Amino acid sequence: MYNKKTIEDVAVAGKKVLVRCDFNVPLKDGKITSDKRIVEALPTIKYLLAQGAKVILCSHMGKPKGEVNPKYSLAPVAARLTELLGQTVELANDIVGEDAKAKAAALKEGQAMLLENVRFDAREEKNDPEFAKELASMAEVYVNDAFGTAHRAHATTAGVADYLPAVCGYLIQKEIGIMGKALANPERPFVAILGGAKVKDKLNVINNLLTKVDTLIIGGGMAYTFLAAKGYGVGKSLLDEEKIDYCKDMMKKAEEKGVKLLLPVDTTVCAGFPDPIDAPVETKNVSADAIPADMEGLDIGEKTMELYAEAAKSAKTVVWNGPMGVFENPTLAKGTIAVAKALAESEATTIVGGGDSAAACEQLGFADRITHISTGGGASLEFLEGLELPGIACLQDK
Numbered sequence: 001m002y003n004k005k006t007i008e009d010v011a012v013a014g015k016k017v018l019v020r021c022d023f024n025v026p027l028k029d030g031k032i033t034s035d036k037r038i039v040e041a042l043p044t045i046k047y048l049l050a051q052g053a054k055v056i057l058c059s060h061m062g063k064p065k066g067e068v069n070p071k072y073s074l075a076p077v078a079a080r081l082t083e084l085l086g087q088t089v090e091l092a093n094d095i096v097g098e099d100a101k102a103k104a105a106a107l108k109e110g111q112a113m114l115l116e117n118v119r120f121d122a123r124e125e126k127n128d129p130e131f132a133k134e135l136a137s138m139a140e141v142y143v144n145d146a147f148g149t150a151h152r153a154h155a156t157t158a159g160v161a162d163y164l165p166a167v168c169g170y171l172i173q174k175e176i177g178i179m180g181k182a183l184a185n186p187e188r189p190f191v192a193i194l195g196g197a198k199v200k201d202k203l204n205v206i207n208n209l210l211t212k213v214d215t216l217i218i219g220g221g222m223a224y225t226f227l228a229a230k231g232y233g234v235g236k237s238l239l240d241e242e243k244i245d246y247c248k249d250m251m252k253k254a255e256e257k258g259v260k261l262l263l264p265v266d267t268t269v270c271a272g273f274p275d276p277i278d279a280p281v282e283t284k285n286v287s288a289d290a291i292p293a294d295m296e297g298l299d300i301g302e303k304t305m306e307l308y309a310e311a312a313k314s315a316k317t318v319v320w321n322g323p324m325g326v327f328e329n330p331t332l333a334k335g336t337i338a339v340a341k342a343l344a345e346s347e348a349t350t351i352v353g354g355g356d357s358a359a360a361c362e363q364l365g366f367a368d369r370i371t372h373i374s375t376g377g378g379a380s381l382e383f384l385e386g387l388e389l390p391g392i393a394c395l396q397d398k
């Protein structure tokens with residue numbers, strides 16, 4: 001379990017502090033459509049400003065692939081930060097160039113600036129040490145508060161920590177506090193619910209979770225590889241044939257460890273994947289061992305919804321990653337709603353990770369009754385997998 005120094009554990013007054021944020025906000029026609037990530041970064045920024053630090057903010061946005069591309073400029077972020085903080089946040093027109101260095105050198109205590117999109121330089125994602133060193137040369141302290149990229153070893157997420165005292169901000173502190181406790185020392189029963197479509201990525205999480213949880217619930221697209229491992233036909237449903245043996249191993253491991261592994265007993269099938277995704281669909285509820293060869297499973301079935309909701313309700317700690325079905329379609333959202341509702345109504349510590357799972361909770365109106373919705377999809381998954389996150393491992397221990 002991580003026990004990392006935070007911004008409150010280092011002296012920042014009068015110092016130049018480089019802060020890696022996750023300002024990868026959605027844009028439409030150059031306008032920010034959700035400023036959630038900016039708003040979430042404010043506590044860390046405000047604390048540093050109130051301490052009299054000189055704050056140099058940085059982030060990536062989109063995938064400009066190492067080239068300057070005005071489409072991915074952080075200008076809209078600088079403007080929004082200026083509004084939210086009620087003080088000017090100037091945007092440098094480069095990252096470690098003349099403008100950035102001049103603006104950083106001119107910062108006064110309690111002022112903040114923003115570097116241009118760090119992925120405009122190919123050296124960022126290569127974690128180039130020279131680039132990291134140049135970034136570090138502008139500051140005296142490094143703060144990582146971008147949990148969403150903490151599973152990546154890039155120059156601004158990890159490399160720069162080789163050259164500066166490195167601590168975490170409030171966002172990362174909260175993520176590792178809540179998820180770390182759930183994994184290391186959970187209140188039991190501890191139930192994990194896995195679903196979604198990224199079968200390959202997510203199956204690996206199961207191996208680690210089986211050493212921690214009392215009950216593991218499988219839904220969404222990944223359930224069908226398990227059903228195939230049980231010898232059932234899965235029709236046109238998502239299937240990762242290479243992982244069938246792995247699923248068999250996991251079922252065996254669950255039995256040996258005394259972990260309850262819950263698989264769908266029935267499933268909602270359609271003639272095919274809806275196109276567009278929210279198009280009206282005709283569904284049928286079939287037993288898990290009787291999926292017709294020409295149909296595709298797109299949600300857990302009605303009996304399964306009840307079973308899963310009940311299992312979730314009996315837990316003291318629940319971790320959920322991945323929707324139970326194609327929730328983007330109202331007809332195929334029932335399984336996801338059933339699980340989200342069970343979590344919302346539960347007294348347990350409930351943790352949701354994964355971009356689409358978080359979106360589902362918000363869209364369906366359950367988000368405010370979940371204990372913690374992680375800000376990082378891939379990062380939270382790697383956390384659950386028991387992997388070391390480079391963006392956190394690089395920070396100083398308490």
Ligand code: ADP
Binds near residue numbers: 221297322325357
């Ligand atoms: P998260 O972002 O929460 O980690 P994923 O990206 O793995 O989740 O998966 C989310 C996607 O999984 C959603 O777009 C949903 O439509 C899809 N999905 C869920 N169940 C199925 C299924 N049975 N077949 C195909 N896609 C599914």
Ligand code: MG
Binds near residue numbers: 356377
């Ligand atoms: Mg996703």
